Amino acid sequence: MVLTHKYKSLTILGSGLAASLLGFESHATAFDTCPSKAYLFQANPVKVYGVNLVTGSTSLLQGDTGLNANINGVGFDFDGRYIYGYDTTNKRIVRLGKDFQAEILNTSGLPTDHTFYVGDVYESVYYLYRKGKGLFTIDLTPLESDSSSVLTVNRVTTRAVVNLTDFAFHPSDGKLYGIDNNSGALYSFDASTGQETYIGDTGETGTFGAGYFDVDGYYYVSRNQDGQIYRIDLSPGNATNISNGIVPAVKFADGPNSNQNDGARCANAPVIDEDSNIDFGDAPTTYQTKLADNGPRHELDGSTWLGDSAPDGDQDGRANNLADDETGIDDENGVGFVTAIEPGLDSIVRVNASTSGYLSAWFDWNQDGDFADDGEQVFADQQLDAGNNDLIFTVDAAAFIGTTWSRFRFSQQTGLDYFGGSTSGEVEDHEVAVTGEGLSVRYYPSATDYATVAYEDNWPYTADYDMNDVVVSYRITEILRDDNVVKSKIEGHLGAVGASYHNGFAIRLKGLNRTDVDAATTRLIKNDVQAESSGLEAISNEAIFIISEDTSEYKLESCEFHRTLMSCAKEDVQLNFTLHVNIVDGTDTTSLMAMPYDPFIFATPGYYHGEGYFQPGRKWEVHLPNYEPTEQFDADMFSGLGRDVSNAATVPTSRQQKTYRGLY
Incomplete structure (x- = not known):
């Protein structure tokens, strides 16, 4: 009126x-x-x-x-x-x-x-x-x-x-x-x-x-x-x-x-009505579950929830003294753990969503009663489709064995933390068991440091051995069960590209066959986005992962090269990557080569790569000293070119792809 x-x-x-x-x-x-x-x-x-x-x-x-x-x-x-x-x-x-x-x-x-x-x-x-x-x-x-x-x-x-x-x-x-x-x-x-x-x-x-x-x-x-x-x-x-x-x-x-x-506002009123249409969590109070602690809560919008039924409204977080699924509707059924949760390994969780939206999730890996530590958020604004979504996450290698808590928040909003309000969706807190008898971890070069490899792409010629054509820093974490490698995580970044030629970067795990790799859970993440392919090379029998088909893609338009010239030395890193390699259960990895494995560069297919050959593609490779080429390398293509003195038939592996002075 x-x-x-x-x-x-x-x-x-x-x-x-x-x-x-x-x-x-x-x-x-x-x-x-x-x-x-x-x-x-x-x-x-x-x-x-x-x-x-x-x-x-x-x-x-x-x-x-x-x-x-x-x-x-x-x-x-x-x-x-x-x-x-x-x-x-x-x-x-x-x-x-x-x-x-x-x-x-x-x-x-x-x-x-x-x-x-x-x-x-x-x-x-x-x-x-x-x-x-x-x-x-x-x-x-x-x-x-x-x-x-x-x-x-x-x-x-x-x-x-x-x-x-x-x-x-x-x-x-x-x-x-x-x-x-x-x-x-x-x-x-x-x-x-x-x-x-x-x-x-x-x-x-x-x-x-x-x-x-x-x-x-x-x-x-x-x-x-x-x-x-x-x-x-x-x-x-x-x-x-x-x-x-x-x-x-x-x-x-x-x-x-x-x-x-x-x-x-009427200051004498509580902020929650008796007929609340807000969903709260129900983990113990140390996880900021209560409203007084700014606990997670979602206003029920009638369309966004986890599981097969919409949640009921809560007056406050129940803090596990009377779990939410024990009062009103059993609405804590949207998250199911498909595989075991073991330190350092990948696990699959099935999340059922009523509609499309965004999921964020946390695990208390060190069992200290909160989700605030580094590495405890496993999903951030993961987009879900309506229905079942099978998601892969990596358990922290230092996760404690025993019972702990997880928190899943689904909403139409992005940027949610493990606490605070949301205008839509649902929060589910789940108690989980972390198992892992016989597991151990080893690192290269260490848990926090990186090894750097630098490549010259002029071979078999030696005109400009400046060793900055492709520079990559990376580290490796291996998870072993009873001394057998069951997973390898390789993470790093592209440090520099100083080449005019187009080069790709790959890593070979010699001693491991392509069929030994669990293709369903192995994945490659670039700049925090999972790539469509894990990079596992289909044309090779060995386990070879293509991290980048063409490192030149990461040059900025304003710079001729990437992070090699003084004028462009302050460029931000353009490629960060994490490769999760999961090995098929029961595979014997005793023949797997030792870390740092075999990182190498190759000629990007379809591009000129020097005098004496037109577009060599994967037939051209440069490896670390004393590492032999992969099965895709064509030694005959380079015979007699430049300063190469290698001969697979008569020269030891330690001298392959070298000049007479030992340059590589």
């Missing part, structure tokens, strides 16, 4: 103040209850949104308040159950009820030389603040008997030095709280004097245009620039930290951004 205001007005101006007398035929209708939802006022003309602070979801409640104006400085009056605000366009006070139609109020003494953007209501008094102008109050009790009463505006103090864009009353201590936008400092304000008190640094800056409290004393602020909602623990139970200035603003959810933003 849109109210049409017909009124007569008498305005008396003087000393920068105004008195407006207005007569109405209709008035706003009070809210029925103290609602848990927060209200966000945005834009000009103003639009009113409902905000779920727990998840960050928003919905438009009113697109037409009956005013062609912006309303700011809003606050909820718990006693009268109205929202009060300041009309910044026409410089007047308004109130809104449950239909969000603006009713203009009569006032006396309201300044006309400036506007207000900061306000809140407490015990039937409306407080307004403007930096450099002061703190003002308006007693609202006359409206209880006569909605046309003239409300008197009083200035409490002229002191107003903190740069605020909103503040809010704490439901317990009766003080106002707000964040200085420039410094991120949190202040409290004495409502009777306006005196500010510095509390501490929140660690966040920006225009915090909307601020709200909940009944437990948590302070929520919404930043205009990005819509992010932060929470500050100002609850009575956190008094020690507050007195010591420890008041960090913790990201709580993602909301809407706006350049004109203000918020109001």
Whole structure:
């Protein structure tokens, strides 16, 4: 319903103040209850949104308040159950009820030389603040008997030095709280004097245009620039930290951004309704499961969930004292572990999704009660299709044997952490067992260092042995069961490309056949994206993996070469790779060559690669010293060219592909 205001007005101006007398035929209708939802006022003309602070979801409640104006400085009056605000366009006070139609109020003494953007209501008094102008109050009790009463505006103090864009009353201590936008400092304000008190640094800056409290004393602020909602623990139970200035603003959810933003909420209400439509986790409390710990939660959107049925709503994380699948609907059935979970090895998990969306997942590998350690996130925004999705992940090589916890979050949002709110989807926490008797790990050159190989691509000629045509750094992790290699992980990056010729880079695991490789789980990841192929060369009987068919692809247009010239030396690495080689169960790997295996370069097929041959492709290779070529190499093609003196029939392997001086 849109109210049409017909009124007569008498305005008396003087000393920068105004008195407006207005007569109405209709008035706003009070809210029925103290609602848990927060209200966000945005834009000009103003639009009113409902905000779920727990998840960050928003919905438009009113697109037409009956005013062609912006309303700011809003606050909820718990006693009268109205929202009060300041009309910044026409410089007047308004109130809104449950239909969000603006009713203009009569006032006396309201300044006309400036506007207000900061306000809140407490015990039937409306407080307004403007930096450099002061703190003002308006007693609202006359409206209880006569909605046309003239409300008197009083200035409490002229002191107003903190740069605020909103503040809010704490439901317990009766003080106002707000964040200085420039410094991120949190202040409290004495409502009777306006005196500010510095509390501490929140660690966040920006225009915090909307601020709200909940009944437990948590302070929520919404930043205009990005819509992010932060929470500050100002609850009575956190008094020690507050007195010591420890008041960090913790990201709580993602909301809407706006350049004109203000918020109001009934601070005496909990943030979750009794008929909650929010899904929480149920791992032990150390995993940040509870809302008080900013635990993971998803607003049920009716279409995005894990398993064969939509989850039911929870009041809070159950922290495994009464698991979620033991109350209401058994909705913890969307994740199934297909294979054993063993340190250093790959495992398969089957995730059933109701629709397409994004999955993120974590495992507590070191069993320390959290998901915060490096390597504990195994999926980040993994895109799922509707139905079953079989996903491969690598168990941390240092994972402890025993029982631990995992967390899976499925949503239409990306960038979720193991905590915090989401506007859609579901969270499932699962207890898992890590097994692995007889497993051991070995590294080359070490668990943290890299070995570097540098190649010259001019062979069999020796014109420019600068050894920078292809430079690669890599390391290897082997997982062994009873001294037999069951998996090898090779990770590295392309360090430089100083060649005019086109060269590929590959790694041979001599002693291992292509059929010994588990093709279903072996995979190659380039720049954090899984490649369509693992790189296992189909034309070879040996296990040879093509990491890059053409390293020249990673040269930037602005540079003739990649990371070899001073002018381009500060280029970022363009190729990072991780190769997971899983070996078929039961394969005897005693004949597998020792690390560092056999990394080599080859001529990219279809390109010229030097005098004496046109496009040699895979028939041309350069290996490390004393490593013989692969089965794809053609020795006859190079016989008599350049400085080559190798002869497979008469020269030992140690002299193959060398000049008479031993250059390679």
